[in-house]
Amino acid sequence: MQLDRTEIVIRQRTFLESLDLSLIVFRRYWGPIIIWSILGMFPFMLINAIVTWSLLDYDRILLFNFYGADESSLRLRYAYHQSVLIFAEAPLALIGTTYILGRIMFLERPSFRTAWSVLKDRLVSCCVVLGIARGGLLVIPLIWFVPRDVAFAPSYEILLVGVFFLGFVVLTRAIRPFAPELLILEVTPIFGKKQGMGLSYAKRTGFLHSQLLGELVSRFMFSALVLPAFVLALVLAESLLLHSFFDLTWNWWCDALLFPLNVWMVATWATVYRFLIYIDSRIRLEGWELDLALRAEAARWVAA
Numbered sequence: 001m002q003l004d005r006t007e008i009v010i011r012q013r014t015f016l017e018s019l020d021l022s023l024i025v026f027r028r029y030w031g032p033i034i035i036w037s038i039l040g041m042f043p044f045m046l047i048n049a050i051v052t053w054s055l056l057d058y059d060r061i062l063l064f065n066f067y068g069a070d071e072s073s074l075r076l077r078y079a080y081h082q083s084v085l086i087f088a089e090a091p092l093a094l095i096g097t098t099y100i101l102g103r104i105m106f107l108e109r110p111s112f113r114t115a116w117s118v119l120k121d122r123l124v125s126c127c128v129v130l131g132i133a134r135g136g137l138l139v140i141p142l143i144w145f146v147p148r149d150v151a152f153a154p155s156y157e158i159l160l161v162g163v164f165f166l167g168f169v170v171l172t173r174a175i176r177p178f179a180p181e182l183l184i185l186e187v188t189p190i191f192g193k194k195q196g197m198g199l200s201y202a203k204r205t206g207f208l209h210s211q212l213l214g215e216l217v218s219r220f221m222f223s224a225l226v227l228p229a230f231v232l233a234l235v236l237a238e239s240l241l242l243h244s245f246f247d248l249t250w251n252w253w254c255d256a257l258l259f260p261l262n263v264w265m266v267a268t269w270a271t272v273y274r275f276l277i278y279i280d281s282r283i284r285l286e287g288w289e290l291d292l293a294l295r296a297e298a299a300r301w302v303a304a
Contacts, residue, residue, distance in 0.1 A: 007107055013280050015222055022273040029104055036096035036115075037268040044093045045260060048085045051140060054148045055081060056252055061151055069151035075255055077152060081143050082260055084161060088139035088169055090267040091180045092130040095119060097268060101275045102185040125183050125190055129201065134179065135169050174220040176209045180271075181278045212281055219277055227266050234262040 013021065026033060055061075055078045058071050096119055103110050110118075131137035142165060147153040182188040188201045199207075209216060235250075238258055242248040 007105055008276070008279065010279070010283060012283055013276070015219060018219075018273065018276045018280060019226070022269065022276055025101075025276070026269055026272050029101075032100050032104070032109075033097055033268065033272065036100050037094055037264070037271075040093040040096045041090075041264045041267075044086075044089050045264070047140060048082060048089075048260065049256065051085070051144050052078060052081055053256075055146070056256055058252065061149070064149045065151040074151060077157070078255055079259060080157075081146060081161075083263055084166055085139055085143055086260065086263045086267055087166075088134075089136045090264075090271070091134065092126055092136040094268060094271045095122075095126050095130075095180055095184050097271050098180045098184050098275060101272065102181075105279070119184070122184055122187065125201075126180070128190060129179055129183060134172055135165060139165065139169075174217050175213060176205055177216060177220065177274055178208060178278045178281070179205065181275065182208070208281060208285065211285060216277075216281075223270065223273065227270055230266045230269070231262050234265070235259065238262075 008021070008025070055074075058074045061074055062069055062071065096115065099115060099119060100110075103115075127137065142161060145156075146161070147156060182201060182204055186204070188199065188204045190201045235258075238254070239250045242250065242254070
């Protein structure tokens, strides 16, 4: 690995520069990004389909709730629960994408066997932090117990799922977004001192995030405006294509297939954007460009 030769120029960037660069990176390396994203999200898509399948049975729900319900509200309800699932699961599902972005950064293209070996060794730590502590796996049983025979259950869907769970996940993501990068790219152990591996995950994440708290929250709020707009743009574009070329309207199979794919696609792009913000944070806090140059020169002296 040539530490002073990187595919992405190491320098500080603004919100809009990082956004523009994320689209360029996605366009240039769409192949490995899409492949690893599909491998990661496919099992979660199957699980989510099972968990939310009964929410797609609009006729049955309307039959039990003849008054005060219509199909459009049930579709919004389904989209809400699918979005909550994907939002919580994405950091865990897309750890392969995070890993491949880190390798691309240093002009490397690891084989599938090498990448799988690395990810397998770090899977337990990722499940503990991203799946349990950050709710990526806990959201699945939470949505599973959504009342199925009512059109809307505000005490459960708004209070429990929306306020308590989603509020916790949003707050965690806003103030400490780089958990996947720390676990996958920096190989930060959950218990550093106990394993004799330097800083623990808690200390490392505290150092990396605490000094840039205001800026990280601002960038998260910016993303919270952009990401839903991207999903809406994809849905409207697909609706137009279906109507123009096939004379079809958006129906339940579009809800079941196209909408989750759209959200996962935007989540994949958000992973690229978060990775670039992570690089920018390390540049600001650690002088990463100088650190890489010095480490590269030291490696050359050792090799000589």
